[in-house]
Amino acid sequence: MATPTIQPGQIKTGPGLIIYKYGLTTMPTVTAAASKVVFDYATDGWIQVGATEAGLTYTESTSTEAIRVAESAYPVRTVTTEKGGTIAFTMSHISDVNWKLAMNGGTITVTGSGATKLSTYVPPLVxxxxxxxxxxxxxxxxxxxxxxxxxxxxxxxxxxSELATKAGLPVEFAVELPDPTILATPYKRWTAGALAQGT
Known part of the structure; x- marks a missing residue:
């Protein structure tokens, strides 16, 4: 019986760190060291989302159309007609900045400091x-x-609602094609260690 070579390092579990940034003009510099991805997000203006209800789910969808001819039961070609991506998660930290993220922007005005600090949020208009x-x-x-x-x-x-019901901020971000001066594709992924299998 043929059996696969098991690669334990390629079997992933658990959540991770979700971060975001307003006004991205260039892609971050990402390197590898000690079989880890080195992404200095903290000094580059990225903000942490914090705790979530169940981590992040990324979904990439592809719609296709079959090109057929009368002489074949099989399609002679399958063409892509639409692609899309969504990133869904529920934020457990109901902070003013996470509220702003969920609402696609808006304005936060801060007055006072310490025990008198007050943040006032105004949502964006359409x-x-x-x-x-x-x-x-x-x-x-x-x-x-x-x-x-x-x-x-x-x-x-x-x-x-109930005392034992934890509030959350659910979001479902649609992935868009960015400015080509930043990146010509919808996303970029980096891997290191056992996940980096490219030849």
Whole structure:
């Protein structure tokens, strides 16, 4: 019986770090060291989302059309007619900056400091929403993905009900094609260690 070679390092579990950035103009510099991805997001203006309900789910979809001729039961070609991607997660930190992220921008005005600090948020009107760059770094630090331009097209529903019901900010970002001076594709993915198998 033929059996596959098991690569335990390629079997991934657990969540990771979700980060975002407004006004991305260049893709980050990502390198590898000690079989880990080196992405200096903290000094490059990226913001952490913090804790989530169940981590992040990335979905990439492809719609196709079969090209057929009368003489064949099989299609002679399959062409791609549409592609799309979504990044979904529920933020457990209901902070002012995460609220702004979920609402596609807006304005936060801060007054006071310490115990008198007060943040006032005003949402954007239709047409004034902004796009952000979204990033993910795996729990093991051996994978990073950056989507340069995403937009939250999902409904934001946060429940404040029973004492034991934890509120959350659900988002479902649509992946868009960014400015080609930043990146000519919808995202870029880096891997190191056992995940880096390219030849």
């Amino acid at each position: 047409g004034a929403e902004v796009r952000v760059a979204l990033g993910f770094i795996s729990l093991d630090g051996d994978e990073a993905i950056v989507w340069p331009q995403v937009f939250n097209g999902g409904s934001v529903e946060t429940a404040r």
